Structure formats: structure tokens, C-alpha cells
Amino acid sequence: NAGVTQTPKFRVLKTGQSMTLLCAQDMNHEYMYWYRQDPGMGLRLIHYSVGEGTTAKGEVPDGYNVSRLKKQNFLLGLESAAPSQTSVYFCASSYSGPPGTDFKEQYFGPGTRLTVT
């Protein structure tokens, strides 16, 4: 199993450009997540999905959009990149189950380092 993969690994954008980050998982997980990681701030949740065709906002959703057209893929889009979106982006996935059994142990991708100039 490849686990969770992310493409691209690195990207440099100019302010105002758009791009899409792709996350794929082969573990048949229901839940998928997009985080950004900035120095000294841990991981902050951007958007998440609890199943194919569903998405929801996390802690810092502004400036980002997501789509989950297939269960195994979760796309993160930046419509008009800004320097404040310079960050490392991590995708994760996890199992789901009945309440009380959903421990939300997450499996992470290797990350995408994005620089917006």
C-alpha cells in the first residue's frame, strides 16, 4: 500500500495564481483532511471530508476550496494565491466508525511545500 500520497511535493506560485493540490489514499478511509503547518503553530485544519461528495470547513478555510469527488481523492484548491498561504500542506485520512469507536487515528502524507511570492 502507498498509504497517503500528495502531489506536488514543492511549488512556487506568484501572488494571484491558482493551483490544486492532490491527495490520494488507498486505505479505503472515509475521512480525509487538509492541514497547513506554520512554524510554532502546530497543524491547523483547513477543510475536511467525512465521505465521498461531502466537505466541511475547518479552523482556517478562507482562501481555499476543496472537493471529494472520489472516495480516495481529496483536492485542495487555491483560487488566488497570497503570500500568507506560504506554508507546508499536509493531507491525512482516517477510519470512521460508530461514535465511541472512531478514534480518528490519522495517516499523513509527506506534505507539499508551497511558496507564494
Added chain:
Amino acid sequence: AQSVTQLDSHVSVSEGTPVLLRCNYSSSYSPSLFWYVQHPNKGLQLLLKYTSAATLVKGINGFEAEFKKSETSFHLTKPSAHMSDAAEYFCVVTDPYSSASKIIFGSGTRLSIRP
């Protein structure tokens, strides 16, 4: 509301000495707690998890953590540090009955190992 506090942003120990990374949490419910490790330029890897079974949890690479409800703590320990332990460590709290968004990460502790 849930929250998690990692009490040290940076810990430095000598190789072969014990490691202690401190984590306090706040939760309205009986939480699930995790420690993840992130090596430089890598993704996060699960070290161990507490899910209301045994309060002393053993993880990979010789790490363990003890859930102390009275102290609302979940500190990570290792008896003898190895150079390969140098990494960033994250404490995470979730409520197993809540939505997928209620996963709270601590701000991280960077562990340095001196030769």
C-alpha cells in the same frame, strides 16, 4: 471545549539520557489522546495512542506515555534517547464522540539530542 498544551517548545537532552515531553489537555469528555512524531521534511507518524484502555501506553521506538486524569496530562517519555529521536513531537486530543473536525493539535515540541 477541548484544548491541548505542550509545555515546552524545545527540549534538548544528551544521548542515552531520559526524555520527557510534557502535554496537558482539557476536554469535556473522556478523550482520545495521541502522540505523533515528525522527522525533518517528513509527514507525521503515529507514536502511540490512548483510547480509554490501559493508562500506560507503549508506542514505537521505545516511547511510552501515561494518561493521568487527575492531572489532565499525557506526558511522553523514553528511558534512553537516541540520535534518531531528534524530531518534532505533537500531542493531539480528540473526543471520540465528536465530529471529524474536533481534532486538536498541540503546537509541537522540538527534541534535540546532544552527542
